[in-house]
Amino acid sequence: MIKWITKLFSSIPKEENTEDNIKPEVHEHQKNNIKNVSKKYLIVGLGNIGAEYVNTRHNIGFKVLDFLAKKEGLSFETVKLGSLAEYKFKGRTFFLLKPNTYMNLSGKAVKYWMDKENIPLENILVITDDLNLSFGTIRIKPKGSDGGHNGLKNINLVLNTQNYTRYRFGISDQFKKGQQIDYVLGEWNAEEEAKLPERLEVSAEIIKTFGTAGLENTMTTFNGK
Template identity: 65%
Template sequence: MIQFIKRLFKKEEKESIEDLMKKYLIVGLGNIGEKYENTRHNIGFKILDEVATKEGITFESQKLGSISKFRFKGRTFILLKPSTFMNLSGKAVKYWMTKGKIAIENVLIITDDLNLPFGSIRLKAKGSDGGHNGLKDIQAVLQTTKYPRFRFGVGAEFSKGRQVDYVLGKWDEEESKQLSERLEKSVELIKSFGTAGLNNTMNAFNGK
């Protein structure tokens, strides 16, 4: 990872390698626009909004997405909600990785997962796209499947042929009641990823 970082910045720049290794890009996947708000597919946006609320920060529209930042225990967390729409998420991820000089090990992609029960959280170091178009595009742009991803279970309570309607649908009443606690747990996971590391965070949060 150190060699990767060395290639990303010039010697005259002020940030040291140590500083760069303490920077994290947290990407919540979703679609922009009012009609997509509060849908299952936009859980990545919702989790980052929860982080922003907890930290008392706001998002600003910048190139290829909305950006916000906060510091915690000596780490800098850059929050990104891509404005490219889900299927073109890779472009925004690569741009902000390069701009922030952030190693791929310090990138966390947050996405919905139909294969996990509602509210389940699973952190992994790598993996396939699982049929998710956002992950598929990120994989194509970055040319690797080896990047950390945080999957949030949305369940699969839909009839045959209704998958799209389900993921683009709003949370039901029972899900909405349970969502608050799950969002808080997700915020804790993100902070742990940056401070305790991937493996410790997986052990502490997966399946919880």
């Protein structure tokens, strides 16, 4: 009798879906995403190489990265397709890239270092000048057209997408008809020079915030400031 009762109860299936036994299902792609969350960022400052371009409006991307590197005691190393400095901050690694391809071929350098360091598209920030914004105005966007900017135009072409973050630094459009090129490739005036240090400090914070707090928080904190 005892054997029969024991056999009876052992044949009853165990209740598998009790609250204690339920575990959240994690799909394979979710496991991979959790495992492969990148803490590497590619920060690209657009500009032209050569002493004659160092202090020009079109080189604000270079100027921002130079400022951050000096502030943090970093050195740029000549590498393939550009100059590169590695900045570690709060568990993240920022690759500060100044392409040496000249503005019109910037995409080549971006694509090479993106692939070499296995950096996802969402971890790329491109810093560029913008004629449509008043001097020093900040505009951070997750995507968009090239707006007539040759550097962005080439990046869009090479990456085959517009879906990467860009930080547009306003340089205003205070030039006469037919003088756009001279204005963009011209040096900052005295008033702009006086205001640049504060704008560069903010720009350095934008880079760090982008990597540590994410794009949405960066846009909320800095856009229009």
